Amino acid sequence: MSLHMIRGEARYHEIAVVLAEKISSGTYAVGEKLHARSNLATTFGVSAETARKAVQVLVELKILEVRHGSGCYVLSKEKAAAFAAQYQDVRSEKKMREELLQILEKQQQDAVRAKAILYDLEASAKKAENILLFTPFTLLIDTTCPHLNESIGALNLWHHTGATVVAIVRGSTTLLSPGPHAILKAGDTIYFVGDAKARQRMEAFLRP
Known part of the structure; x- marks a missing residue:
């Protein structure tokens, strides 16, 4: 799974990350059977299809494996930790981008305000100059x-x-x-x- 694929932060990606974090923290041990997709859908308040996509993400990353006729099992704690960390890096990058955009937007607003103040100052100076012309x-x-x-x-x-x-x-x-x-x-x-x-x-x- 590439960074580009998780940048959108779709709901099933978020669920996949939560599951990966639980695996990396030991909540789900390697070899342990994961809850059925229907249970995951209920737990996260999503559709069964969204839960299936979340599981499929982890299967593609070889964090989970599907045993036909048996269910889905935890395959790798290390890969789960790596995926969770990767996702957090992307979220941090996104947060920094958002903060930078906010700063730039504020600078733009400040520039507009500064220009308005400068215009007022120039108008006041001109007015004062005009008054001075008639003050002996x-x-x-x-x-x-x-x-x-x-x-x-x-x-x-x-x-x-x-x-x-x-x-x-x-x-x-x-x-x-x-x-x-x-x-x-x-x-x-x-x-x-x-x-x-x-x-x-x-x-x-x-x-x-």
């Missing part, structure tokens, strides 16, 4: 600024920094939406919007 930064113009008394237009701030000045606070005066002619003076606090790096570029440009 502030920068104090001090006496070290190399562009004092120059206009926003002349400095071409947006070209150099990607930032848009939305207000200038000078003392108690606030100039909203200053045009290109607005002059930068020491002590001014400018409010500007831009991307995440706009603040760094503004500081580098106005506070080198």
Whole structure:
């Protein structure tokens, strides 16, 4: 009986293995007559044909022998033990395959979940970036600024920094939406919007 023949684990194969295990354990001794097929069918709750197939498996493996007119007898304990061990190896292999498939399936599910989380993170980051674009930064113009008394237009701030000045606070005066002619003076606090790096570029440009 080859491994391929018992991979399917048909019911009669399972019964054959149980009988082989009983023989290898000494429950049935070599030379002992086995129960009639009808009794085996009742014991295992199967049809007489299934019981016959189980016995036939063991006969083909020379674990049992049929004596015509007498019945079925145990022939080899060693072959019974080998068959039972072989069957257990196949079942172990099948179990490992099933566990591997479960692991791979879980990995696939985790990958899908990870992709969904990544998509949510990207969406959140994009949303935060969009909010940042409309959240003004502030920068104090001090006496070290190399562009004092120059206009926003002349400095071409947006070209150099990607930032848009939305207000200038000078003392108690606030100039909203200053045009290109607005002059930068020491002590001014400018409010500007831009991307995440706009603040760094503004500081580098106005506070080198």
